[in-house]
Amino acid sequence: MRLENDEDFDALAAAFADLATRAGVIAMEVLAAPTIDARAKKDASPVCEADEKIEAFLTPRLAELLPGLPIVAEEAAAAGAAFARAETFLLVDPLDGTREFLARSGEFTVNIGLIVAGAPRAGAVFAPALGQLWFAGARAFAAKAIPGRPAPPPAAWRPLRVRALPAEGPTALVSRSHRDAATTAFLETHRVAATRDVGSSIKFCLLAEGAADLYPRFGPTMEWDTAAGDAVLRAAGGGVVDPTGRPLLYGKAGEAYRNGPFIAFGDPAAARLY
Ligand SMILES: Nc1ncnc2c1ncn2[C@@H]1O[C@H](COP(=O)(O)O)[C@@H](OP(=O)(O)O)[C@H]1O
Numbered sequence: 047m048r049l050e051n052d053e054d055f056d057a058l059a060a061a062f063a064d065l066a067t068r069a070g071v072i073a074m075e076v077l078a079a080p081t082i083d084a085r086a087k088k089d090a091s092p093v094c095e096a097d098e099k100i101e102a103f104l105t106p107r108l109a110e111l112l113p114g115l116p117i118v119a120e121e122a123a124a125a126g127a128a129f130a131r132a133e134t135f136l137l138v139d140p141l142d143g144t145r146e147f148l149a150r151s152g153e154f155t156v157n158i159g160l161i162v163a164g165a166p167r168a169g170a171v172f173a174p175a176l177g178q179l180w181f182a183g184a185r186a187f188a189a190k191a192i193p194g195r196p197a198p199p200p201a202a203w204r205p206l207r208v209r210a211l212p213a214e215g216p217t218a219l220v221s222r223s224h225r226d227a228a229t230t231a232f233l234e235t236h237r238v239a240a241t242r243d244v245g246s247s248i249k250f251c252l253l254a255e256g257a258a259d260l261y262p263r264f265g266p267t268m269e270w271d272t273a274a275g276d277a278v279l280r281a282a283g284g285g286v287v288d289p290t291g292r293p294l295l296y297g298k299a300g301e302a303y304r305n306g307p308f309i310a311f312g313d314p315a316a317a318r319l320y
Pocket residue numbers: 089091092120139141142143144145220221222223224244245246247265266267268271
């Protein structure tokens with residue numbers, strides 16, 4: 047697959063959307079069973095059979111779509127895989143919001159992102175339990191989608207655009223399961239009109255849709271948690287910046303792909319306030 051112009055990145059995003067939607071049925075099948083086989087990883091975060099099965103579905107299909115491109119994926123990383131450093135590579139989080147999934151909340155997602163020169167250039171986020179798909183190359187879209195089926199055709203895609211910062215102040219999104227003291231302090235010291243708890247990368251997608259304005263994140267995340275949502279948000283007119291105001295950088299192999307603190311925003315005017 048060529049990756050040269052906007053149309054190439056849009057076509058790749060549609061292919062990611064299709065794979066994420068098809069993979070989503072695996073999560074629904076695991077969720078339908080009376081018990082879910084789960085354990086704690088080395089970093090104490092949970093992993094379950096769905097994470098591993100979805101990654102096993104996606105990895106060979108992505109390798110076929112983009113032959114030779116390194117795939118940095120959450121469960122491969124947890125198993126100790128060494129990834130080749132590359133200018134262009136994929137970041138895969140087969141199940142973001144594993145805690146939400148194990149709690150049988152619908153706020154979990156399948157995530158596929160493409161990084162070029164440190165920035166996310168294409169991505170797809172699918173929330174199987176919500177039947178909601180968000181994806182972007184040069185342009186960002188949302189669509190309703192059915193887990194296990196192909197992604198819907200272009201006629202069903204809704205273009206995404208962030209909203210202007212409301213006069214009454216921003217609506218902030220925070221992690222449902224991983225709210226930390228720094229985030230609580232941020233919300234207390236900055237004027238926000240409302241706060242909503244949301245699990246997984248859905249937070250980026252709600253900013254891209256214009257349903258909220260800010261997502262401050264001071265607790266740890268990994269690049270595969272943020273790449274796809276960041277791609278959708280950037281293409282919809284928003285962004286993700288570090289505390290110095292620079293766009294969140296990807297490809298931090300030396301830091302095991304761990305992100306530092308960031309603020310995701312819809313309206314670029316919101317970023318200037320913090
Ligand atoms: N202590 C920690 N170390 C590393 N990542 C953490 C973490 N606590 C939370 N996360 C990340 O936060 C993600 C969940 O995001 P949210 O809190 O916004 O729902 C997790 O994704 P997974 O569920 O894919 O493991 C995990 O990567």
